[in-house]
Amino acid sequence: MKLLEKLAQEKVLRDPIHDFIHIQDQLILDLINTKEFQRLRRVQQLGVANTIFHGATHDRFGHCAGAYELARRVTDYFCQYYATKEEGDGLWNPEERMVTLAAALLHDVGHGAFSHTFEHLFHTDHEAMTQQIIMGDTEIHQVLLQEGPDFPNKVASVIAKTYPNQQVVQLISSQLDVDRMDYLLRDAYYTGASYGEFDLSRILRMLRPYEGGIAVNIGGMHAVESYLVARYQMYLQVYFHPVSRGMEILLEHLLGRVKELLAAGEEPQSLVGPLLAPVFQEDHDLTVHEYLRLDDNLFLTAINGWQDADDTILADLSQRFLRRKPLKSIQINEQSAPHLDSLEKIVKEAGFDPRYYTARNDAYDLPYDDYKPAAKKPRTQIELVLADGSHQELSELSTLVGAIKGRASLDQRFFFPREMLDNGPDDLFTEVHADFQSLIKNDTFIPGED
Structure with missing residues (x-):
């Protein structure tokens, strides 16, 4: 294996979350400079959330660079204090440093335009991509090959x-990984929400x-508790925000309408240009090249037209969508659920x-769970190292985490046009139960937000 040299002089990216992102290796610098990685500047981290939180215009480029920086700090710390001394001792192998850094940097390079909305509509998977x-x-593959012929496969x-x-895998993807730690702090900063704050430095120092x-x-248990509570709150207050979801549904439906028109025989050139056309073709598997030409700006230009x-x-x-006129919503619960079919009928009328x-x-998240091997996607539980060197699962020692373990956060909503609220109860809603009318008009999932 040919190891790429260290940079003669460290380069840094100024970052509002981590102060400086330190680039010390030629490989990392070369990966950042690839066209595939630079594309992430044109994919927003939170999709349409900036229509609710106007500061949330940050992109996947910054998040991936931030995840890399956290991986760099952890691996440097492990190399200094927990480097393996003999085979089988379970400590950190310094030779795993570069594959960890590359994977952290590239972990989201496959995200499509508008991220998860794109995946849902076009049935893609950003990890597979x-x-x-x-x-x-x-270009990314060619850069990785400089580290060795099998290096791209290792990163993939x-x-x-x-x-x-598993040390490398868990640093990149687990219930306590560099991806989550960066996006919680980054999303909290750019949305202006304080829910996502936690003691990052303490957690990084306590990892083993x-x-x-x-x-x-x-000694890091309370910092991890704070991290899990921050994640729980961010999902409820930011990621599950009903107005943001109303905008996502508009986006999904308008793109779905384009698909329907094209399937019905509409001429592609009258709706989509050559760069967008492949994604709307039925039974067409996007090539990597076609996929990488897609970004938020391309779709926004088309929507404008x-x-x-x-x-x-x-x-x-x-x-x-462009004028920020989201669909309104009510929570689906025992009171409202029996009336949804009637409301759909009235909307049609x-x-x-x-x-x-x-x-x-449905907006769903499971803030924390222990390892369940029979689960469809078993989670890697958070292990605490006790004073005697033994391990114990986090929720067994933390009352707080025990209270949220396995408890899913679920917000189910029914979305409908805002105009349905502009008419008096004697007009459109005559067939709807009075309690349901009241529920529509007094939905207070997030008071004062529209």
Whole structure:
């Protein structure tokens, strides 16, 4: 294996979250300078959330660089204090440093435009695409080859969670990883929310390598508790925000309308340009090259043009999206659920196609769970290292974590056009139970936000 040299002089990126992101290796600098990584500047980290939190215009480039910086700090700390001394001692192997840093930097390089909305509509998987970019005919692949012929495969296997060293895998993807630690702090900063703050320095200092992966010294338990509570709160207050989800549904529906029009025989050149056309083709698997040409700016330009489309639904949805006119919503619960079919019917009678102007949307997250081997996607539990060197699962010692372990956060909502609220109760809502009318008009999931 040919190890790329260290930079003669360290380069830094100034970062609002980590102060400086330190680039010490030629490999990392070369990866950052690839066209595939630079594309991440044009993919926003939180999709359409900037329509709610106006500061949330940060991108995947900054997040990936931040995840790399945290991985660099951890691996440097491990190399200094917990480097392996003999085979089988379960400590950190310094030779794993570069694959860890590369995987941290590249872990989100496969995200599509508008991130998770794109995945849901076009049935893509950003982790699978990340692996294809790493292994495909890309500048990233060529840079990784400079480290060794098998190095791209090693990095891809970390993303796939099949890399044999679980310490490396867990640093990149687990319930306490550099990805989550960076995005919580970064998203909290740019949204202006304080919910995502926690003691990052303490956690990084308390991490310990062991044969089965990464554990936390018992002295870091309270910092980890704070991290998990921060994650729980960020999902409830930011990631689950109903207005942001209303904007995402508009985006999903207008792109779905384009798909329907094209499937019905609409001429592609009248709706989409050559760069967008492949993603809307039925039964067409996007190539890596086609995928990498897509970014937020390309879709926003198209949506801007669709405001003048001959199709009234597409034009209206595009105007609502660009002018920030999200769908309104109510929470689905025992009181409202029996009335949803009636409400859909009334929406249709009011002149709105329910396929495009209503939606039932679930926002789900599990803030923490222990390892359950029978689960479809078993989670790597957080292990605490006790004074005697033994390990114990976090929730067994933390009352706070024990209270949230395995308890899913679920917010189910029914979305509908805002116009349905602009009419008096004697007009559109005559068939709806009075309690349901009151629920629509007094939804206070986040008071004062619209």
